[in-house]
Amino acid sequence: MVNTNILQEKSLLNKEKLPQHIAIIMDGNGRWAKQKGKLRVFGHKKGVKAVRDTIEGAAEIGIKVLTLYAFSTENWNRPKKEIDILMHLLVSSLKKELPLLQKNNIQLQAIGNLSQLPKKAQKELNEVIDKTKNNTHLILNLAISYSAKEEIVNAFKNISKKIVNNELSIEDINENVINNHLYTRNLPNVDLVIRTSGEKRISNFLLWQIAYAELYFIDLFWPDFRKKDLENAIIDYQQRERRFGKTSDQL
Numbered sequence: 001m002v003n004t005n006i007l008q009e010k011s012l013l014n015k016e017k018l019p020q021h022i023a024i025i026m027d028g029n030g031r032w033a034k035q036k037g038k039l040r041v042f043g044h045k046k047g048v049k050a051v052r053d054t055i056e057g058a059a060e061i062g063i064k065v066l067t068l069y070a071f072s073t074e075n076w077n078r079p080k081k082e083i084d085i086l087m088h089l090l091v092s093s094l095k096k097e098l099p100l101l102q103k104n105n106i107q108l109q110a111i112g113n114l115s116q117l118p119k120k121a122q123k124e125l126n127e128v129i130d131k132t133k134n135n136t137h138l139i140l141n142l143a144i145s146y147s148a149k150e151e152i153v154n155a156f157k158n159i160s161k162k163i164v165n166n167e168l169s170i171e172d173i174n175e176n177v178i179n180n181h182l183y184t185r186n187l188p189n190v191d192l193v194i195r196t197s198g199e200k201r202i203s204n205f206l207l208w209q210i211a212y213a214e215l216y217f218i219d220l221f222w223p224d225f226r227k228k229d230l231e232n233a234i235i236d237y238q239q240r241e242r243r244f245g246k247t248s249d250q251l
């Protein structure tokens with residue numbers, strides 16, 4: 001059972017106004033390591049602890065969906081050694097964290113060009129996805145080998161095929177149809193994007209899904225990020241007025 005009271009008792013967090021879907025760009029592992037005179041991979045290893053703490057925090061707070069940007073399609077251009085270690089970390093963490101996912105009733109999902117992953121990573125990922133498929137408290141969605149532009153190109157292709165096969169007419173295309181052809185078709189739109197490391201960009205992450213998301217940039221490298229920082233980001237989000245194009249008076 002997740003203890004959802006702990007964080008509320010001692011914080012300003014409003015449980016009635018939680019973002020449903022939080023997406024995080026976990027940035028700064030390399031710089032964190034460099035600052036300490038270590039190799040970049042040391043930063044990735046320490047980043048796993050931040051991942052664990054953040055997932056636990058999200059479950060405690062009662063967030064419905066947490067998407068973590070673990071590896072972009074552009075990351076395939078990194079040195080092979082770094083890619084190998086990231087893939088190894090992913091596989092070993094999935095194995096190791098399965099009990100945490102089960103204990104906290106967390107369902108694992110993944111988005112991206114997953115067929116590009118090494119076979120071992122695909123197998124491990126699919127096993128954990130399968131073993132957690134009936135969990136309902138939190139969806140942990142990993143973006144791996146992910147590109148938002150590629151996701152949109154795929155959606156265009158699949159919609160076009162349906163038009164050619166007379167399964168869909170051009171007049172039928174609307175926002176829902178596009179949503180339903182994205183990798184995230186079963187997920188709500190993103191309410192809050194968090195990026196660590198001080199960089200202020202989106203880096204090809206969930207471009208369609210963040211159309212009205214609130215953006216939160218924090219000057220911490222990812223390995224130093226903890227559930228308290230997640231909580232602070234949510235408190236900041238809760239102070240904002242989300243107008244969706246309306247005026248304040250209309251809300």
Ligand code: FPP
Nearest residue numbers: 026027028029030031047048070089090093
């Ligand atoms: C960005 O830092 C981080 C990544 C590209 C990888 C994120 C991976 C992890 C935190 C570890 C494994 C993940 C899971 C889900 C178990 P960077 O390398 O771009 O850092 P820099 O910008 O300082 O170079």
